[in-house]
Amino acid sequence: GSRAVEREVDSVCPYCGVGCQISYKIRDGEIAYVEGREGPANENRLCVKGRFGFDYISNPQRLTKPLIRRENAPKGLNIDPANPLTHFRETSWDEALGLAAGGLNRIRKDHGGHAIAGFGSAKGSNEEAYLFQKLIRQAFGTNNVDHCTRLCHASSVAALMEGIGSGAVTAPFTDALQADVIIVIGANPTENHPVAATYFKQAAKAGARLIVMDPRGHALRNHASDLVQFRPGSDVALLNAMMHVIVAEELYDRQYVQAHTEGFDKLSAHLARYTPEAMAPVCGIEAGRIRELARAYAQAERAMIFWGMGVSQHTHGTDNARCLISLALMTGHVGRPGTGLHPLRGQNNVQGASDAGLIPMVLPDYAKVSDPATRERFEALWGFAIDPQPGLTVVEIIEAIHREEIRAMYIMGENPAMSDPDVAHAREALAALDHLVVQDIFLTETAMFADIILPASAWPEKTGTVTNTNRQVQMGRPALPPPGDAREDLAIIIDLARHLGLDWDYTHPREVFAEMAQVMPSMANISWERLEREGAVTYPCPAPDEPGSAIVFGDGFPREGGRGLFVPADVTDPAELPDEAFPLVLTTGRQLEHWHTGAMTRRASVLDAIEPGPSASLHPDTLARLGIAPGETIRVETRRGAISLPARADTALQSRMVFIPFAYVEAAANILTNPVLDPYGKIPEFKFCAARVARE
Numbered sequence: 149g150s151r152a153v154e155r156e157v158d159s160v161c162p163y164c165g166v167g168c169q170i171s172y173k174i175r176d177g178e179i180a181y182v183e184g185r186e187g188p189a190n191e192n193r194l195c196v197k198g199r200f201g202f203d204y205i206s207n208p209q210r211l212t213k214p215l216i217r218r219e220n221a222p223k224g225l226n227i228d229p230a231n232p233l234t235h236f237r238e239t240s241w242d243e244a245l246g247l248a249a250g251g252l253n254r255i256r257k258d259h260g261g262h263a264i265a266g267f268g269s270a271k272g273s274n275e276e277a278y279l280f281q282k283l284i285r286q287a288f289g290t291n292n293v294d295h296c297t298r299l300c301h302a303s304s305v306a307a308l309m310e311g312i313g314s315g316a317v318t319a320p321f322t323d324a325l326q327a328d329v330i331i332v333i334g335a336n337p338t339e340n341h342p343v344a345a346t347y348f349k350q351a352a353k354a355g356a357r358l359i360v361m362d363p364r365g366h367a368l369r370n371h372a373s374d375l376v377q378f379r380p381g382s383d384v385a386l387l388n389a390m391m392h393v394i395v396a397e398e399l400y401d402r403q404y405v406q407a408h409t410e411g412f413d414k415l416s417a418h419l420a421r422y423t424p425e426a427m428a429p430v431c432g433i434e435a436g437r438i439r440e441l442a443r444a445y446a447q448a449e450r451a452m453i454f455w456g457m458g459v460s461q462h463t464h465g466t467d468n469a470r471c472l473i474s475l476a477l478m479t480g481h482v483g484r485p486g487t488g489l490h491p492l493r494g495q496n497n498v499q500g501a502s503d504a505g506l507i508p509m510v511l512p513d514y515a516k517v518s519d520p521a522t523r524e525r526f527e528a529l530w531g532f533a534i535d536p537q538p539g540l541t542v543v544e545i546i547e548a549i550h551r552e553e554i555r556a557m558y559i560m561g562e563n564p565a566m567s568d569p570d571v572a573h574a575r576e577a578l579a580a581l582d583h584l585v586v587q588d589i590f591l592t593e594t595a596m597f598a599d600i601i602l603p604a605s606a607w608p609e610k611t612g613t614v615t616n617t618n619r620q621v622q623m624g625r626p627a628l629p630p631p632g633d634a635r636e637d638l639a640i641i642i643d644l645a646r647h648l649g650l651d652w653d654y655t656h657p658r659e660v661f662a663e664m665a666q667v668m669p670s671m672a673n674i675s676w677e678r679l680e681r682e683g684a685v686t687y688p689c690p691a692p693d694e695p696g697s698a699i700v701f702g703d704g705f706p707r708e709g710g711r712g713l714f715v716p717a718d719v720t721d722p723a724e725l726p727d728e729a730f731p732l733v734l735t736t737g738r739q740l741e742h743w744h745t746g747a748m749t750r751r752a753s754v755l756d757a758i759e760p761g762p763s764a765s766l767h768p769d770t771l772a773r774l775g776i777a778p779g780e781t782i783r784v785e786t787r788r789g790a791i792s793l794p795a796r797a798d799t800a801l802q803s804r805m806v807f808i809p810f811a812y813v814e815a816a817a818n819i820l821t822n823p824v825l826d827p828y829g830k831i832p833e834f835k836f837c838a839a840r841v842a843r844e
């Protein structure tokens with residue numbers, strides 16, 4: 149209606165890493181609607197999730213009281229999230245926190261701190277991520293703390309740290325407007341980073357050559373100059389062949405290579421055998437086309453590369469990213485306007501949560517726990533001893549539970565019972581824990597395994613900062629209070645720390661941010677007051693009165709010696725190839741309306757109305773060959789399990805592929821996926837496993 153709103157609260161969208169600035173319009177004590185603001189990443193634009201995906205916060209299934217599992221109540225997914233009291237009883241915060249801390253301390257006493265692990269969240273604030281990792285390291289003396297970055301860009305970050313000494317993007321996606329050539333590879337921004345996609349479309353419309361490289365020909369192809377639909381898993385073959393051409397035809401930037409890189413001779417020798425003719429049958433792209441694409445990228449005045457999970461979620465994800473880095477380095481397409489490397493970050497705060505140290509092998513700002521001087525620095529600042537042994541990663545923690553090495557967990561805002569690969573195996577692990585504390589806003593699939601559930605705050609109910617894919621740190625503000633007895637997440641973490649015996653005296657996120665700025669060089673010149681006043685500041689920021697450096701590495705890289713490193717990559721097969729029994733390739737991902745495991749978006753009425761249920765997409769010819777009509781229920785099976793769901797016809801897919809979004813518990817895609825890991829990033833191969841499909 150047209151009735152005036154009572155209040156407007158400026159914040160940031162809680163969904164994807166684009167980080168659109170929004171304004172909540174409050175009427176009658178509720179969010180009436182949401183509008184985009186003039187933020188640096190969105191300039192008033194919003195996608196359907198940001199605009200309509202907010203009424204989950206008032207869904208009747210919100211948790212409003214701390215819950216304790218009833219004695220002998222079975223653990224598992226057989227609980228109706230609308231009726232948790234069949235398996236849990238309500239309690240006070242004091243009893244819940246006392247039992248949560250008591251159980252964790254008992255495990256520590258009986259089995260040592262390494263028997264405990266924590267999953268923090270890329271959907272929380274920087275301050276929450278920072279305190280969560282500090283709690284695990286301080287209270288339990290272990291580095292077993294990780295979050296969903298492991299399932300997202302861990303391999304990209306491993307390659308970027310190795311190649312250019314920094315895991316974040318080198319330029320914001322808005323710089324696409326300055327580029328002559330834009331490569332978008334293994335990403336589906338139209339659905340997963342929709343507002344970023346609007347900048348790519350705008351650039352293409354203004355004359356830039358937009359090259360979409362992906363086994364799936366998703367919606368961005370309609371705006372692209374080129375769709376390069378290579379075979380699933382053949383990224384290295386395609387990219388090595390492109391680099392072969394650039395070296396053979398001397399299209400590389402000799403001056404840049406000499407001034408700013410090392411390892412070029414080794415790489416060029418390595419590339420000799422990767423001719424376009426040899427690689428064409430591997431990647432399914434003609435040699436002439438590979439040559440032409442290589443020339444277009446290399447000869448552009450300014451070119452940018454954007455990539456997503458299609459690059460990272462492979463057992464050779466780190467190798468895929470190494471090739472992209474080498475492409476940019478050999479052509480000098482880094483460090484100037486309209487050039488750069490940009491892994492499109494998924495969650496709204498996966499950049500910030502990673503920077504804040506929610507990672508088992510590094511402390512805040514990627515300081516290695518294995519390095520004695522680093523530990524000494526943090527021990528002096530923090531006042532407690534840091535375990536020198538790197539902790540376990542997400543998928544490794546699940547394995548360690550099966551080996552009875554990990555016996556208790558604290559999980560905040562993550563849903564491994566839906567997001568882990570081979571999720572039946574992960575659910576067995578969660579059920580086997582002696583003690584599980586889950587902090588969340590709904591009875592998620594993971595919370596169904598918990599002993600203690602702590603009711604938390606939704607994003608529009610709290611104060612905190614988040615860092616988007618562009619390295620822009622932005623301020624989120626509370627529009628409403630949490631419902632019932634639910635509390636702000638930061639207050640819960642602090643209170644749990646006190647119950648665990650830590651002498652924490654933080655009273656406001658501002659104090660946590662100030663401590664972060666003290667221990668994290670990346671936060672230099674960014675203060676809470678600035679963020680409140682300016683809304684967004686980019687790191688690194690050279691001075692308190694400057695907006696921050698949008699484009700970095702114009703004059704070298706933060707590696708020893710200041711040079712970027714070429715790391716050659718070989719073509720390797722995915723871990724599980726199609727065969728007679730399982731002839732198709734299964735790939736998974738998201739869709740525009742639903743966010744990750746669906747905990748929020750499936751409880752948002754508009755989004756749920758558009759996409760109410762699961763589906764498996766196949767090419768219409770594949771469906772016809774299998775005698776399946778669109779809409780019919782099919783059974784999709786892999787060596788790990790089977791699910792049933794309706795078939796959907798989609799010409800974007802190649803003939804031997806099936807695509808399933810992972811948001812739907814009733815047909816959970818991750819029952820099917822392969823948990824085998826990339827050796828460097830420890831990321832599972834969500835984007836490729838062997839499957840078969842039949843009419844049910």
Ligand code: SF4
Pocket residue numbers: 161162163164165166167168190193194195196197198199341342343344
């Ligand atoms: Fe939110 Fe991302 Fe959509 Fe922007 S593009 S409104 S940040 S989901």
